[in-house]
Amino acid sequence: MLATTLEDIRRITFREMPDPVIQHPTDAIVKVIASCICGSDLWPYRGDNGPVAQPRTIGHECLGEIVEVGPEVRDFRVGDTVVVPFDHCDNTCAHCLAGNQQACVNYDMTTSGQGELSRVAQADGSLVRIEKPAASELPDLLALSDVFPTGYHAAYSAGVTRGSTAVVVGDGAVGLLGVLSAKILGAERIIAMSRHESRQKLARTFGATDIVAARGEEGEAAVLDMTEGIGADAVLECVGTGAAMVTAFNVVRPGATVGFVGVPHGVELPVGTMFKKNARLAGGLAPVRRHLPDLLPLVLDGTVNPGLVFDSTLPMSQSAEGYRQMDEREAIKVFLTPGA
Amino acid sequence: MLATTLEDIRRITFREMPDPVIQHPTDAIVKVIASCICGSDLWPYRGDNGPVAQPRTIGHECLGEIVEVGPEVRDFRVGDTVVVPFDHCDNTCAHCLAGNQQACVNYDMTTSGQGELSRVAQADGSLVRIEKPAASELPDLLALSDVFPTGYHAAYSAGVTRGSTAVVVGDGAVGLLGVLSAKILGAERIIAMSRHESRQKLARTFGATDIVAARGEEGEAAVLDMTEGIGADAVLECVGTGAAMVTAFNVVRPGATVGFVGVPHGVELPVGTMFKKNARLAGGLAPVRRHLPDLLPLVLDGTVNPGLVFDSTLPMSQSAEGYRQMDEREAIKVFLTPGA
Numbered sequence: 001m002l003a004t005t006l007e008d009i010r011r012i013t014f015r016e017m018p019d020p021v022i023q024h025p026t027d028a029i030v031k032v033i034a035s036c037i038c039g040s041d042l043w044p045y046r047g048d049n050g051p052v053a054q055p056r057t058i059g060h061e062c063l064g065e066i067v068e069v070g071p072e073v074r075d076f077r078v079g080d081t082v083v084v085p086f087d088h089c090d091n092t093c094a095h096c097l098a099g100n101q102q103a104c105v106n107y108d109m110t111t112s113g114q115g116e117l118s119r120v121a122q123a124d125g126s127l128v129r130i131e132k133p134a135a136s137e138l139p140d141l142l143a144l145s146d147v148f149p150t151g152y153h154a155a156y157s158a159g160v161t162r163g164s165t166a167v168v169v170g171d172g173a174v175g176l177l178g179v180l181s182a183k184i185l186g187a188e189r190i191i192a193m194s195r196h197e198s199r200q201k202l203a204r205t206f207g208a209t210d211i212v213a214a215r216g217e218e219g220e221a222a223v224l225d226m227t228e229g230i231g232a233d234a235v236l237e238c239v240g241t242g243a244a245m246v247t248a249f250n251v252v253r254p255g256a257t258v259g260f261v262g263v264p265h266g267v268e269l270p271v272g273t274m275f276k277k278n279a280r281l282a283g284g285l286a287p288v289r290r291h292l293p294d295l296l297p298l299v300l301d302g303t304v305n306p307g308l309v310f311d312s313t314l315p316m317s318q319s320a321e322g323y324r325q326m327d328e329r330e331a332i333k334v335f336l337t338p339g340a
Numbered sequence: 341m342l343a344t345t346l347e348d349i350r351r352i353t354f355r356e357m358p359d360p361v362i363q364h365p366t367d368a369i370v371k372v373i374a375s376c377i378c379g380s381d382l383w384p385y386r387g388d389n390g391p392v393a394q395p396r397t398i399g400h401e402c403l404g405e406i407v408e409v410g411p412e413v414r415d416f417r418v419g420d421t422v423v424v425p426f427d428h429c430d431n432t433c434a435h436c437l438a439g440n441q442q443a444c445v446n447y448d449m450t451t452s453g454q455g456e457l458s459r460v461a462q463a464d465g466s467l468v469r470i471e472k473p474a475a476s477e478l479p480d481l482l483a484l485s486d487v488f489p490t491g492y493h494a495a496y497s498a499g500v501t502r503g504s505t506a507v508v509v510g511d512g513a514v515g516l517l518g519v520l521s522a523k524i525l526g527a528e529r530i531i532a533m534s535r536h537e538s539r540q541k542l543a544r545t546f547g548a549t550d551i552v553a554a555r556g557e558e559g560e561a562a563v564l565d566m567t568e569g570i571g572a573d574a575v576l577e578c579v580g581t582g583a584a585m586v587t588a589f590n591v592v593r594p595g596a597t598v599g600f601v602g603v604p605h606g607v608e609l610p611v612g613t614m615f616k617k618n619a620r621l622a623g624g625l626a627p628v629r630r631h632l633p634d635l636l637p638l639v640l641d642g643t644v645n646p647g648l649v650f651d652s653t654l655p656m657s658q659s660a661e662g663y664r665q666m667d668e669r670e671a672i673k674v675f676l677t678p679g680a
Binding site for chain 1 (some may be wrong): 435594615
């Protein structure tokens with residue numbers, strides 16, 4: 001197959017790689033019908049996860065059409081169109097049953113989502129079947145494989161409730177969908193911390209009531225001013241850096257929760273602030289399969305349009321350009337169409 | 341007054357110090373009728389909080405009899421016997437009303453609890469009146485000023501529920517009362533991590549069903565074995581060190597909560613483990629006044645005896661010996677009687 005491949009730090013190609021194969025009887029192979037680039041793909045791309053030992057496929061967000069199933073897959077057939085959660089799970093182990101599919105004992109991940117084909121472990125547990133979508137429906141549906149449930153997980157973990165005030169730290173696609181998710185969960189006031197005009201605009205479209213463009217101490221002071229010095233009822237940390245985490249804990253009200261979903265990179269948590277405030281930390285890797293039953297209907301009936309985060313579309317063969325656009329923050333999120 | 345005084349690192353005296361005075365019209369002054377040494381007093385004693393700039397009184401746990409009230413104190417009079425929460429609060433600000441008295445906008449602390457007299461800020465908000473106790477009742481009541489509500493706060497923050505499995509990391513007085521608190525909150529299985537025989541015994545008295553004497557990886561493996569590899573439903577971190585925190589997050593089940601109450605010293609939280617597991621962190625400085633309405637009745641009707649953590653009794657004049665006993669872990673917790 002042809003697949004987006006990380007050859008080395010900052011070097012993406014679209015080239016021939018071995019087809020994925022059924023490794024376990026519960027696996028399925030899908031033909032990718034829509035894909036995209038994730039902010040977390042930029043970590044290995046930039047070399048922040050260390051050197052690239054050998055060329056490897058990259059990409060973990062996709063919609064697919066099943067082309068092969070293992071002998072123990074019971075609920076899906078060749079030809080089914082499916083949402084592929086980036087985190088695969090059996091959905092039957094003790095952790096899955098407790099809603100922690102991200103800790104499934106049979107956990108696996110999509111690893112060639114920006115290629116022509118991708119393997120899904122635990123097909124019965126992971127996949128969700130949908131009707132064959134029209135091209136115009138692809139972006140909203142594709143967002144269900146990671147970025148929307150991840151933003152939702154931040155809001156959910158932060159404990160956003162009806163009538164509450166939520167702050168969203170980070171204006172990447174996850175942060176923007178965190179805004180949308182805070183809205184879904186009933187937040188009355190949603191303060192988006194964003195410096196970029198196009199992202200501010202999308203944040204408002206998704207439900208942000210206030211924008212704070214300043215960062216660091218100045219931005220924190222602005223949020224505290226807006227909340228009469230009390231702080232926010234819930235904070236969504238959607239970046240994954242130490243600075244974002246410090247801001248999150250400085251603006252959350254005592255006893256309230258910071259929901260975090262950014263893959264932590266060099267984060268040292270401000271434990272002293274957390275101790276004094278009794279500010280809680282919750283969240284982490286999103287259990288996508290857990291949230292799909294709540295989010296898919298909202299997409300299907302048009303209540304929400306998470307696909308608005310895609311502001312650039314390229315064929316997979318140009319994924320290197322997509323990485324460049326996201327790396328330089330020219331694009332919020334790049335949608336990739338299959339093939340050349 | 342005579343007061344226990346930290347003169348320098350590892351040098352405690354009982355000597356003449358200035359009487360505390362009413363500084364604000366909402367203050368009260370109490371005569372200390374029972375006091376004790378806290379594990380957290382050992383941090384400055386050992387020099388872990390830096391050098392001692394000048395001799396200062398020490399001690400934040402006491403029962404008192406009111407000897408003076410400021411002109412705005414309405415609910416208490418001279419002669420009242422009171423439980424003095426170590427953290428003083430107005431109990432009326434937004435944070436107090438939300439149950440976060442530890443973040444009160446008028447926050448203050450007891451600072452001469454091991455002396456003859458102590459100042460209480462925000463007397464109306466902080467204090468709880470009790471009947472004049474018999475000598476035999478003093479230990480259980482004294483425990484309400486800090487150590488019992490702090491242990492309870494760990495269990496409460498960790499989300500211990502009826503029928504759950506709780507692990508308590510730390511066998512100091514707070515950890516032991518964490519065991520008792522997990523029992524109060526209905527935990528069916530309580531695993532106490534403790535190496536010391538006398539503490540193991542007290543843990544069992546308080547409700548521990550299992551003891552794990554091993555520490556580090558070996559201890560963690562033992563807990564995971566006991567929970568069929570799943571981990572505990574709630575973990576109480578009652579130490580305040582990085583090693584204890586790592587153990588706590590290694591034994592908590594995915595999606596569950598570590599309740600922490602040990603004042604963090606050099607703690608770097610295992611954010612990668614937290615992310616993958618979606619393990620939550622909650623707790624911090626205990627809002628004593630919040631928990632007193634739940635705990636005082638249990639003490640008054642004899643349901644619980646938190647005072648069992650006191651295994652050494654000394655007059656305040658010998659507080660230096662008390663510090664030595666706790667520093668060398670000869671005593672779990674030292675009860676101090678007033679005066680010479």
